[in-house]
Amino acid sequence: MELPELERIARQIRLRDLQAVYEAGAGHIGGEMSVIDLLTALYFRVLRLWPAEPKNPNRDRFVLSKGHTACALYVTLAKRGFIPEEEISTFLKPHSRLNGHPNCNKVPGVETNTGPLGHGLPVAVGMAKAAKLSGADYHTYVITGDGEMQEGSNWEAIMAAAQFRLDNLTLVIDHNRFQQGASLSDTNDIAPLRPKLEAFGWEVTEIDGNNMREVVPALEHRSNDRPHCIVAHTNKGHGISFMQDRVDWHHKVPSKEQYEIALAELSEAL
Ligand SMILES: Cc1ncc(C[n+]2csc(CCOP(=O)(O)OP(=O)(O)O)c2C)c(N)n1
Numbered sequence: 527m528e529l530p531e532l533e534r535i536a537r538q539i540r541l542r543d544l545q546a547v548y549e550a551g552a553g554h555i556g557g558e559m560s561v562i563d564l565l566t567a568l569y570f571r572v573l574r575l576w577p578a579e580p581k582n583p584n585r586d587r588f589v590l591s592k593g594h595t596a597c598a599l600y601v602t603l604a605k606r607g608f609i610p611e612e613e614i615s616t617f618l619k620p621h622s623r624l625n626g627h628p629n630c631n632k633v634p635g636v637e638t639n640t641g642p643l644g645h646g647l648p649v650a651v652g653m654a655k656a657a658k659l660s661g662a663d664y665h666t667y668v669i670t671g672d673g674e675m676q677e678g679s680n681w682e683a684i685m686a687a688a689q690f691r692l693d694n695l696t697l698v699i700d701h702n703r704f705q706q707g708a709s710l711s712d713t714n715d716i717a718p719l720r721p722k723l724e725a726f727g728w729e730v731t732e733i734d735g736n737n738m739r740e741v742v743p744a745l746e747h748r749s750n751d752r753p754h755c756i757v758a759h760t761n762k763g764h765g766i767s768f769m770q771d772r773v774d775w776h777h778k779v780p781s782k783e784q785y786e787i788a789l790a791e792l793s794e795a796l
């Protein structure tokens with residue numbers, strides 16, 4: 527799929543995500559808006575996958591480690607044909623498969639359960655190592671939050687991936703400069719990320735993670751003998767003027783008035 531079409535789909539996913547969070551009265555809208563361009567590029571261009579065969583052994587593996595932004599993943603999976611689009615309206619309702627964090631036992635296309643931060647990357651390292659051991663040629667992608675990178679388990683996984691020379695692994699850090707209730711710099715300032723990853727033996731690419739022209743080539747890049755990290759500079763709340771870069775929009779729900787404004791802004795861009 528070409529870039530203008532990808533940009534159009536990302537706008538549609540943003541709009542559906544906003545509606546779902548508003549209707550459910552909960553969600554993590556800020557981090558959903560920041561990660562949607564990355565999810566769109568992965569699911570509509572980069573990942574090798576078969577929606578009718580979600581467990582096909584040749585599929586590329588994708589782990590959304592920042593599992594609190596599950597709604598954005600569900601909307602993307604629905605648009606790509608893994609689950610019915612109507613099902614999005616059940617998000618967070620009793621008996622729905624679409625819980626606040628993604629569950630691989632319930633939702634086709636979800637690769638592994640996430641939610642407790644700091645687990646997705648270690649699991650993804652295992653998936654990439656398993657491919658090396660078995661001779662499989664799938665690629666493993668994982669997206670973490672930047673606040674999530676404050677978890678020590680990630681840095682053990684980063685060391686292991688370099689040691690195993692996992693050139694079949696791509697880590698994308700959604701570097702939106704905020705975590706929950708505070709900025710990254712006010713909590714445990716791990717920026718700049720590039721020199722740290724390079725020091726651990728990774729190839730690093732820095733991009734504007736809300737610009738499809740930079741997102742696609744970075745995701746398609748293949749390293750030769752080492753794992754690849756994309757530091758994706760994004761905006762929390764991207765696309766909605768009053769949410770962008772505001773710490774309170776980590777998991778706030780828009781009022782009716784705010785919802786109307788956000789709807790109008792996102793629809794205008796469609
Ligand atoms: C181990 C663990 N500790 C705390 C939380 C609660 N929590 C949910 S989201 C979040 C902030 C995450 O920030 P970041 O990784 O930057 O995500 P984003 O900005 O993309 O939403 C926290 C602390 C959690 N889910 N898991």
Ligand SMILES: [Mg+2]
Pocket residue numbers: 671672673674700701702703704705
């Ligand atoms: Mg963040």
